[in-house]
Amino acid sequence: MMIDISHRIKVKCKENVVGALFADTRKLFYSFNKKEEWIQINPEMYTFICKHKVLIEKLNYYEWAKFLEKVNEENVTTKILNKIDESSKRNNLSVYRKILYDEFESRTCFYCGKQLKADDIHVDHFIPWSFIKDDKLWNLVLSCPKCNLNKKDKLPNIDFLTRIVDRNQTLLIDIYKTEMHNYQAKKLLNIYDWAKVNGYSEEWIPKLKA
Template sequence: MELTFQQLFEKFTENYWNLILKYNLRQMSNNGKSAYSSLEKILIQAASENGVIRYLEYNSLQADGRNALVLEVKRVCKRNVVGALYGDFEGKFYGFSLKEERIWISTVVYAFLLKYKLEIEKLNYYAWAKLLEKINAHNPPTKLVDKLELATPKRNNLLFYRRILQKEFEEQCCFYCGRQLNEKVHVDHVIPWQLVREDRLWNFVLACPACNIRKNNRLPKKEMLELVIQRNEIMRVSDMCVNSIAEEFKNYSGDMMVNLWQYAKMGGFREWI
């Protein structure tokens, strides 16, 4: 599994946005050296330059503003975080290249993370909550776990994607059973949301309610996945793939989708039909 620094620290920035600016949760113990961590300083500085953005959701920020924040977070974390965590795990968790700005996670470790994803998330929230309670003891936070969960990506309203698939690309039949769709149309994550945690056009198909419910949190057969990849390639080079649609295919490739499918199987996700 490979990630660019841009992908990694974009999520990093998004997760900390609410915690630092919306909920005012301190991230650093008062050790007499500095009142704020480098990450806090970046976000607080951005808010001081434009007081309005403090009250906005991260995804509501203008693209230029988000990109500038991620660039600063990446710069700091590239220097202070990537190598430190590598050392903490004795190089067994992941490898990285500062020059190429990418990391690659051990196949064995990634398979383990996928298999025990939910359990690891719960342990992570518990440990994170205990740390933040200690650091913010002067101003005890309430519903801390809820705030941590709100700081991570959430599922969006999928009506936008349904309209694109139906109107722009004329998908009128259930991807799984082939029946004509009526007014009750579901938008299904081909690779389950539980794994991807991101809404992207390349991972969506239209389905009838019955198929979507039966598929639930499972994977399509390999041959069905190949059909999605073929469709995505048509979309990607289509004249209609402009502006917001083109953004949906940022960092996408057919190989990436196959790798996600394979890793999901390794992590215990079952196939359907």
């Protein structure tokens, strides 16, 4: 049943969507081949989308909410924007906590250097989850509770960027190949910059005791 529906959707998209959208966007977004069934995103457009991710996401949510309100009964669409925004959920990070704790003998907080206790470790998204909305090993670091709670949704100071790039190099080994799939240091640097222009301009640095 699902395979049949997917096939029909694909056929309709090939007939009515791919070419029409290609023309509507003045051939700027992508190129395509219906016969070979591939679509290639324009690299400049990909960069633009990543750079303005938050704004595009909000506009998309808004239009999606308007559509749902139009096609559903009023009682079904209560707080629809909140429901849509909750469609992305965080995963359980315990598996990554174990990987990072087992991999690094120092077992210290990535930010302040405090020694970590096995039963009191937080896993922090280096680039805030609210921007990246994904749980990738290359963006996760071990943190003490204080640093994790104080950092919240802020970007770490740029000095930490070099540190996480260096850290990730040690994870590019066979046993973590799946978790580090598609990781590139350049990609991480770009995402950091894109986050800054998307409202994450305040850099955070831990307050160390004198």
